[in-house]
Amino acid sequence: MFAKSLLLSLLTVSVANAHFTLRYPEPLGKSAAKQDQGPCGGYSIDSNTPVTQFHVDGDAVAYASSHPEVKVLFRIIEGNSPDGPNSFKGYPIVEQYGSGDFCEPKVTAPKDLVGKQGIVQVVQNAVDGMLYACAYVRFVSGVNSNLPDTCKNGTGVDADFAEDPSLEAILGGSTGTPSSSETTSAPTATNPPSSGSLKSFSLVAGVVGFAVAILGGL
Numbered sequence: 001m002f003a004k005s006l007l008l009s010l011l012t013v014s015v016a017n018a019h020f021t022l023r024y025p026e027p028l029g030k031s032a033a034k035q036d037q038g039p040c041g042g043y044s045i046d047s048n049t050p051v052t053q054f055h056v057d058g059d060a061v062a063y064a065s066s067h068p069e070v071k072v073l074f075r076i077i078e079g080n081s082p083d084g085p086n087s088f089k090g091y092p093i094v095e096q097y098g099s100g101d102f103c104e105p106k107v108t109a110p111k112d113l114v115g116k117q118g119i120v121q122v123v124q125n126a127v128d129g130m131l132y133a134c135a136y137v138r139f140v141s142g143v144n145s146n147l148p149d150t151c152k153n154g155t156g157v158d159a160d161f162a163e164d165p166s167l168e169a170i171l172g173g174s175t176g177t178p179s180s181s182e183t184t185s186a187p188t189a190t191n192p193p194s195s196g197s198l199k200s201f202s203l204v205a206g207v208v209g210f211a212v213a214i215l216g217g218l
């Protein structure tokens with residue numbers, strides 16, 4: 001028991017040191033010390049914040065991950081406030097497997113953001129909770145045909161599309177989301193939780209009835 005809790009605390013310490021490091025676009029800051037703090041991992045935009053050009057028809061978001069399994073939201077935000085009213089899903093939510101370098105080279109933003117500034121926010125749902133990093137960008141037209149060197153996948157790193165209600169909720173808290181990506185909340189309505197509760201209630205009632213019958217027979 002003691003050995004188990006010691007192992008657990010050791011694991012917690014090791015993952016707390018480095019969650020993930022956003023490599024591209026240039027992040028607001030490189031320390032992961034406050035990465036569990038939304039919306040930007042303890043950083044905010046100021047006069048020293050680097051600005052990266054971001055191509056609305058497809059650009060890279062690259063990071064190095066210490067976690068072998070995370071779900072990731074790539075969120076595009078208009079303006080210089082992470083809590084601004086207009087935010088968009090830059091790519092479907094993915095589940096990334098394997099630790100190391102990971103890059104999604106086709107993150108997109110709405111075309112009408114061209115010429116404006118904004119934020120690329122990466123939110124990971126990891127074993128140690130929600131993790132955040134942001135980059136300040138200026139939106140430009142077209143596709144980035146000259147992807148950065150940091151856009152690569154480490155050996156054994158892979159990804160697949162995934163669902164994640166917690167990450168969707170971050171996105172859903174704002175207005176102006178493209179209608180094409182707003183079909184995710186519907187499935188829960190067809191499977192209301194009450195049917196599950198009713199089933200377990202009748203099971204319990206059956207067991208109680210059986211017990212009563214035995215008692216009655218004695």
Ligand SMILES: [Cu+2]
Pocket residue numbers: 015016018019020067126128
């Ligand atoms: Cu972590």
